[in-house]
Structures are given as structure tokens and as C-alpha cells.
Amino acid sequence: MGSKASAPGKAILFGEHAVVYGKPAIALAIDKRATITIKESHRDYTRIKSDDLDLEAILSPETGLKLKKGEMGILNYILKALEFYHDSTPINIKLKISIPIGAGLGSSAAVTVATIAALDNYHKRKSTLPSIARRAHRVELEVQGAASPLDTSISTHGGLIYLDKEKIEQIKGDLKDSLVIGYTRSEETAKMVKLVKERMERHPQIMNLIMDAIAHITRKARKALKSDDKECLGELMNINQGLLDAIGVNSKSLSEMIYTSREAGALGSKITGAGGGGSIIAYSHPDRTGQILESLTARGYNAMKANPSTRGVLIQ
Incomplete structure (x- = not known):
């Protein structure tokens, strides 16, 4: 049994920081993605691995988290998604990512959205795009302490969006090759x-x-x-x-x-x-x-x- 989901990174065109104070923002999904693959594990622990990030971690019910290589960073978002939306059974998680990490391009949101979608599919849970975006925003809030819903919304829905408070409007604009x-x-x-x-x-x-x-x-x-x-x-x-x-x-x-x-x-x-x-x-x-x-x-x-x-x- 397995599951796979991917989500795009983002770039904000207008409104960063102001969006935290209830102002509108415009953002677009970009053609760089994070992909989460989940497979059933026959061991008594969960393994999280990313060759792209040179990251590997073991999560055991008995010994907790062991970081074998790499940095916590993006791992925090996967762990929080597991805490909220997984039943603790051992699984293997693989992350592939083409979004630069720590560059303000929505890598954490993409990983969070992809993880939640893959978990929903793995557990055969029915989910909607608004539900995925809302739960991904919850994860980002927990990890960061403060976060607007912009990143997780654009990563979930894709396209070019105008966000005004919690209202999302898909808008048109010719930005190809620009x-x-x-x-x-x-x-x-x-x-x-x-x-x-x-x-x-x-x-x-x-x-x-x-x-x-x-x-x-x-x-x-x-x-x-x-x-x-x-x-x-x-x-x-x-x-x-x-x-x-x-x-x-x-x-x-x-x-x-x-x-x-x-x-x-x-x-x-x-x-x-x-x-x-x-x-x-x-x-x-x-x-x-x-x-x-x-x-x-x-x-x-x-x-x-x-x-x-x-x-x-x-x-x-």
C-alpha cells in the first residue's frame, strides 16, 4: 500500500507582510514542486528521507526522533503533519523537492500540503482542497508561531490568486516567460x-x-x-x-x-x-x-x- 502527492512552491507578487494584517495579496504557484511518497513499513519505526536535502530521520514510539543526517528545518513540518493527521503506524516517507529551501518560495507550505494530501490518500480519507489548505495552515502556525494562509492556499489551489482575508479569487494574468x-x-x-x-x-x-x-x-x-x-x-x-x-x-x-x-x-x-x-x-x-x-x-x-x-x- 502506498500514496504519493505533490504541491508547488509559490512567489508573492504583491502584499507580503501586509497580508498578516488582513490586507490583500497576490501570489502565484510556480513550476517547482515538492513530492511526498508514503509506503507501508514492515519495521517498528517511521523513516523520513530526502536525497535532495541529504536528510534522514527515524521516528520511533519508544525512542522518539533520531536525526541521522541533515537539518531539522523542513522536517518539522512533516513531523507536525504526522502528529495531527497520522495514526502513528510505521511508514516510510520520501521527499523529493525542486524548490529552494529557506528562500521564501513556499517550500515549507508545499511540503506540508503534499504531506497532508499523501496522508489523506494513504488513509483513504476524503478531503477537499479547502480542507487541505486549512489543515496545512494549522501546521504552519504550529511550527512558525505566526503565518498567513497565503502560502498554503496557493500551494493547494495553484494558479494565480488574489487573497483578501480568507477569500480566494483565481485571477487571470499573462506571466508566462516573464x-x-x-x-x-x-x-x-x-x-x-x-x-x-x-x-x-x-x-x-x-x-x-x-x-x-x-x-x-x-x-x-x-x-x-x-x-x-x-x-x-x-x-x-x-x-x-x-x-x-x-x-x-x-x-x-x-x-x-x-x-x-x-x-x-x-x-x-x-x-x-x-x-x-x-x-x-x-x-x-x-x-x-x-x-x-x-x-x-x-x-x-x-x-x-x-x-x-x-x-x-x-x-x-
Whole structure:
């Protein structure tokens, strides 16, 4: 008996951090995925393994968790999903992942969503997309302490979404061959969310105005996407970036990638995700993405083209 499920990573186009305070955000699933395979174990323990991450762990009812190699990181999300949605019988879990870890591209959400979907299938439980997204968000909250439902929603549903509080709207926008992501290792999301929260407590009037401005940008970007107004969309990304800088989540490496992208022809470029390291997303006409990619890699940064994925979680 076995089960397999996969889920995509994500990139936030507009609204990161503001979404934590009830503001809208726009995000898309990207064509990089996490795949969880579950098989029945004939031993008295559960084995979790990922060759991609050089990770292996043993979970035993008698001795608890033993990390044989690798880091806890992404493992925490699998363990929490098992705690909530598995009956403790021994299983073998294998993770394959093409999403960069710790880069703000939704790797933890993708792994969580894929794990829950694979467990549901393994136990022959009926589940819906909203249920998977809701339970995955619960796991992220438990592990991180604070998390918006954005990552788990986009990983579950796929496509390009506009999230306003808990209401999800699939929207249309032609982003094919238009996006480049540059990435480094980021600070923990929870740490960056806490940093913004503390700044919010020190300067509530100023920070609330900034969050309101980000919300206005996101709403206007939704219209620009629908009308395929590329110049407006790029300009809005650059304005959004200025506000992300103001709330304290930029870094030297992110700033360098942002300006390198613009100099190479990006219409707009900004942080995507929590910041403090992590990733930037550059938006351009399709004939410029190759040059942007080359410029980022020439500066020593990791970079990749990213296309939208219309597929969310898949049970295979």
C-alpha cells in the first residue's frame, strides 16, 4: 500500500507582510514542486528521507526522533503533519523537492500540503482542497508561531490568486516567460514577521499607513494583471519594494539583486516572501528574462526562470 502527492512552491507578487494584517495579496504557484511518497513499513519505526536535502530521520514510539543526517528545518513540518493527521503506524516517507529551501518560495507550505494530501490518500480519507489548505495552515502556525494562509492556499489551489482575508479569487494574468527569481538563504519567516510586528508596535500610525498603501498597490495590481498593463504592473512592483524597504525587511543582497534586475531590463523587481535574505522576483517582457538571469548569475547569485503553475496539489 502506498500514496504519493505533490504541491508547488509559490512567489508573492504583491502584499507580503501586509497580508498578516488582513490586507490583500497576490501570489502565484510556480513550476517547482515538492513530492511526498508514503509506503507501508514492515519495521517498528517511521523513516523520513530526502536525497535532495541529504536528510534522514527515524521516528520511533519508544525512542522518539533520531536525526541521522541533515537539518531539522523542513522536517518539522512533516513531523507536525504526522502528529495531527497520522495514526502513528510505521511508514516510510520520501521527499523529493525542486524548490529552494529557506528562500521564501513556499517550500515549507508545499511540503506540508503534499504531506497532508499523501496522508489523506494513504488513509483513504476524503478531503477537499479547502480542507487541505486549512489543515496545512494549522501546521504552519504550529511550527512558525505566526503565518498567513497565503502560502498554503496557493500551494493547494495553484494558479494565480488574489487573497483578501480568507477569500480566494483565481485571477487571470499573462506571466508566462516573464519572471526571474533570484535567491539566497533567508532569515526564518517567523523572525521577520516578529521584526515587523515590533516595528508596528513602536510606530503604529506610520506602519498602518504603509500597510494601507501596500493594500492599495495590490488592488491596483490586480486590475493591471487583468488588463495586461505590463508597464503599470512593473511600476507597482517597484513602489511596493520601496515600502518593504521602509518596514525593515530588505537586505544588502536583496537590494543588489533588485537593482541588478532593473539594470538588465526588468520592468519591476522586488522582494518576494518574508525578506531579510531570501528571494526577489523580477518581471519583464519575455525577451529580457534571459539577460536578467545572466546578470544575476554573473554577480554570483542563484537565479532561475519561473513560470506560473496552474496545478496545485496533485495526488498521484
